[in-house]
Structures are given as C-alpha cells and as structure tokens.
Amino acid sequence: xxxxxxxxxxxxxxxxxxxxxxxxxxxxxxxxxxxxxxxxxxxxxxxxxxxxxxxxxxxxxxxxxxxxxxxxxxxxxxxxxxxxxxxxxxxxxxxxxxxxxxxxxxxxxxxxxxxxxxxxxxxxxxxxxxxxxxxxxxxxxxxxxxxxxxxxxxxxxxxxx
Amino acid sequence: xxxxxxxxxxxxxxxxxxxxxxxxxxxxxxxxxxxxxxxxxxxxxxxxxxxxxxxxxxxxxxxxxxxxxxxxxxxxxxxxxxxxxxxxxxxxxxxxxxxxxxxxxxxxxxxxxxxxxxxxxxxxxxxxxxxxxxxxxxxxxxxxxxxxxxxxxxxxxxxxxxxxxxxxxxxxxxxxxxxxxxxxxxxxxxxxxxxxxxxxxxxxxxxxxxxxxxxxxxxxxxxxxxxxxxxxxxxxxxxxxxxxxxxxxxxxxxxxxxxxxxxxxxxxxxxxxxxxxxxxxxxxxxxxxxxxxxxxxxxxxxxxxxxxxxxxxxxxxxxxxxxxxxxxxxxxxxxxxxxxxxxxxxxxxxxxxxxxxxxxxxxxxxxxxxxxxxxxxxxxxxxxxxxxxx
Numbered sequence: 001x002x003x004x005x006x007x008x009x010x011x012x013x014x015x016x017x018x019x020x021x022x023x024x025x026x027x028x029x030x031x032x033x034x035x036x037x038x039x040x041x042x043x044x045x046x047x048x049x050x051x052x053x054x055x056x057x058x059x060x061x062x063x064x065x066x067x068x069x070x071x072x073x074x075x076x077x078x079x080x081x082x083x084x085x086x087x088x089x090x091x092x093x094x095x096x097x098x099x100x101x102x103x104x105x106x107x108x109x110x111x112x113x114x115x116x117x118x119x120x121x122x123x124x125x126x127x128x129x130x131x132x133x134x135x136x137x138x139x140x141x142x143x144x145x146x147x148x149x150x151x152x153x154x155x156x157x158x159x160x161x
Numbered sequence: 162x163x164x165x166x167x168x169x170x171x172x173x174x175x176x177x178x179x180x181x182x183x184x185x186x187x188x189x190x191x192x193x194x195x196x197x198x199x200x201x202x203x204x205x206x207x208x209x210x211x212x213x214x215x216x217x218x219x220x221x222x223x224x225x226x227x228x229x230x231x232x233x234x235x236x237x238x239x240x241x242x243x244x245x246x247x248x249x250x251x252x253x254x255x256x257x258x259x260x261x262x263x264x265x266x267x268x269x270x271x272x273x274x275x276x277x278x279x280x281x282x283x284x285x286x287x288x289x290x291x292x293x294x295x296x297x298x299x300x301x302x303x304x305x306x307x308x309x310x311x312x313x314x315x316x317x318x319x320x321x322x323x324x325x326x327x328x329x330x331x332x333x334x335x336x337x338x339x340x341x342x343x344x345x346x347x348x349x350x351x352x353x354x355x356x357x358x359x360x361x362x363x364x365x366x367x368x369x370x371x372x373x374x375x376x377x378x379x380x381x382x383x384x385x386x387x388x389x390x391x392x393x394x395x396x397x398x399x400x401x402x403x404x405x406x407x408x409x410x411x412x413x414x415x416x417x418x419x420x421x422x423x424x425x426x427x428x429x430x431x432x433x434x435x436x437x438x439x440x441x442x443x444x445x446x447x448x449x450x451x452x453x454x455x456x457x458x459x460x461x462x463x464x465x466x467x468x469x470x471x472x473x474x475x476x477x478x479x480x481x482x483x484x485x486x487x488x489x490x491x492x493x494x495x496x497x498x499x500x501x502x503x504x505x506x507x508x509x510x511x512x513x514x515x516x517x518x519x520x521x522x523x524x525x526x527x528x529x530x531x532x533x534x535x536x537x538x539x540x541x542x543x544x545x546x547x548x549x550x551x
Binding site for chain 2: 022
C-alpha cells in the first residue's frame, strides 16, 4: 500500500497496469488498493503541479506569509480561529506553529494591495488576533519537494559499460 | 612521418576496443533515440555527498592523500563491510582506488605472470579480458549461458589446470543481473580453496539487490579471506560514477604490491571524492534505499514487458540490467541491436560485447525514466512482433 502511494505521489498519472507491473501485483489488486486509499481519505485528489515561474497567470500573483499571534479560546484552543481563517479562498496554507507566533498563513493575491487589504480587513480584525506580520515571497525555489528553478536533464552518454 | 613498423606496443593490438563504444557512436546526433545502453544510475549523487565535497573544496583540501587513501575513508569502509560479515582491517587490508576499474588493473598486474590462466565467468564486464591480456595471461572463457548465467562450482572445476591462477566473476552481474546463490557460492569457495587460486570478486552492485534478497560475499566463507580479492566502489550504489572512487579489500601482502603500482600510476583517488565517499557511507543510506526501490520497480516494469512480447528473460536479482533472450527472432545480437537502433530508435548493447555466452542476448539497462522505458519497450515490442510473425 505504501509503495503504491509513493509511486502516485511521484506521478499520479501512472496507469493501473504500470503500477501493477512495477509492484508485482495484479491490476485488480492495485485498483482495490487505490480505491481504499481514496475511500479512506488518504488520497484526497489528483492535481497538476504548475511551475509558478513559467505559468503566466501564476507569475502575476503575489504570495505572502502572514505570521499571526492569537489569543487561544477556552475549550477551542486555536482550532476555532484557524477554522475561520482557512475558509477564505485566498488562504493557500495554514499551520499552527511553535515559537514566536502562533499561526502561519500563506496568502495568494492578485497584487500587493489585494493582500494588504485582506490582511488589514479580514485577518487583523478577527476576534482573538493580537498581531500580524506580513512577509512577501520574492521567489519560489522549491515547494513540496519540487524544485522550480532548474530543469532536470539526463546528461549521461548514450551507451557505456 | 614516423613510419616505423613497431612504433606501438604489439600487445595493444591484441585487445579490441570496447564493443559498447561502437553503439554509442551510432547514437550520437540522434536526439530521439532512447538509450537503454548506459551503465550508470540516472540519479545525481545524493546531495549530502555533494555537499561534503564542497565543504572540503572550500577548506582547501585539494592535495594528494597517502597512497593508501584517507584513513577516515578506510575506517568507514571497514565498518561498512561488517554488514556482509566481512572483517577487513582499515590500516592494512583496504585500498581506495580510482574506481573499481583501477583496482582490477592493479590486482591483475600484481598476480598474473605471462602464461598464467585466469578463468573469467562470461558474459562479463568488458574490461576483465583486455586487462588480463595485457598481463600476457591466458583468459579461459567460462560460458555461463547454459546455467542461466550463474557460474557453477562444477563448471569452474572442469576448466582448472595447474596453470590456473585466478577466477573472476561479478555477482550481482553486469550484464545479466544474476546473483550466485548461497549454496553454489559455498561450493565455488570449496573449489577455490582446494586448488589454491585467487578469487576476484566484483561486488560493485552489491547494494542493488531486490525482493528482500541479500548479497553474499564469497569472502565470508571459512578460510576464503585468504583467497578473495573484493572489488567494490561508490559508482553504482551511491550514484557516484563521475567521482572515480572505488576500493579493493584483500590480503595485506597483495595490497602492498597493488599500492606500489597505484603510487606510480595514479597516486590516489581525488581527495574530495574520498571525503565525499566517506560521508556517503555515514549518511546517505536512506537515499541509497530510495534509489534501490526505484530500480526494483523499473526492473519489474521492464521484465513484464519482455515476457509479454514473448522474449524469454530470467528476472534479474540485482544490478540494473536485464539480459533478454532474443533468439526467438532468429537474429544475432548484433543484427538485433543494429536494426533496433537504426529503425526503431532504441539503443541496447549486444550480448556479444560481454564475451562468450552473450550471443542471442541483449543488455538493457533499466536505470532509465519510467516513461522512456515504456516507449522503448513498445518500440522493441513492435520490432519483435514483426520478426516473430515472419
């Protein structure tokens, strides 16, 4: 099961037949395992990873990391406020952090003003938010194991010992 | 113009150029050719190893090392070999070399007298024979094709003569990917001890072994350390082909001779390669395992494709080569490989490049991108279908 998951994490477009051949299982077995992974919510969805350096639309976007200090709420801790934050479509990622601040939010906006407005009007004004600090992303080198800034190329010579 | 007839060494005429080279030249300038002809990993060296080299370059560690290599590296190798029940002293029984290839040359020149016989289990890596010929030794070609490319103790003993000085094999094997099973290896060890011959054991692919099998070194058998010369290195398991770093593990008296020659012909492997290799042994094992699993998956993919197209092929236990039987097509290895590259844009290596027993087979390397393997197998399948239907 883990092996199939690892293969799909590297290439979600591998066919059932190829995965079967690679893991020495029958196509039916592979289908059943993938179905179970999907049913159990282990696999959530299959998406394309777009290189933001190459995609025209993504190139225009502005990405910012917002560090938020919050006042945790009785009974709900950080979850209640986190829940209110991640529902905004502008929020790409949200993490509860240890250290100098509590929540790390990654925001994507069409431009600088867009992000600034979102932070000042939506995030700062949430009940329990004590402070925000906005850091803009200047360039993405690597994200989720994917390196954006270089092309891999097979440099080996054609035929060798 | 120098027209002197004997201006070159006559022994050089006795050794042919590597047959593999010819197929490489057929590939040049054809971007659409998919090559299954390479003999190296398709991964770059793990970052932790490269980073270690940067550190030492920055520090200005750019000198020669001792001819015996860095003790730091030898100690790591000594620790590592314990994994295979091998006990080699870092100070006296391990010699880092410029790839396992240099090691082989050093050893052959240190043990072979003119007229000595060396049994070479074939098909095998391309350098065994020519390097032996340069020592004016007689190469006894032991064809292992009858026993599915696994040399047997019986076949080895049948070619031993009073002149036999050494036997050489590679397990897991280049070009077949086969491994010698434990029981057979034990019997071979008995034959070697009985006849007191050197055993040159090329173990460069020992980390690339699949399906929960484990590499066994012939040196682990009782009394075999005195007869065994282990060749190993970092090229294949750590994806470090370009660093040129390998080693010999062997009895001290032999290594003293090897080191004497090594001091004259290469002095030492590059110092940063030595530091980097030591770091690999300390901290690149999770990367090595990732690569191994990836090769195993691609082996399975390629193997099922050959079976499906109707070419018999033993599933290789190790290395990253497959050696399918192309005789059902009625073609020779050379004809098959030539037509495949010229008409179907796939490069493989004819089995005949690897010595006796290779005719009727081709070597395909599966250390190649999955999508490329798929396209290559479809193209090979097309040609095979055409031939089988004739």
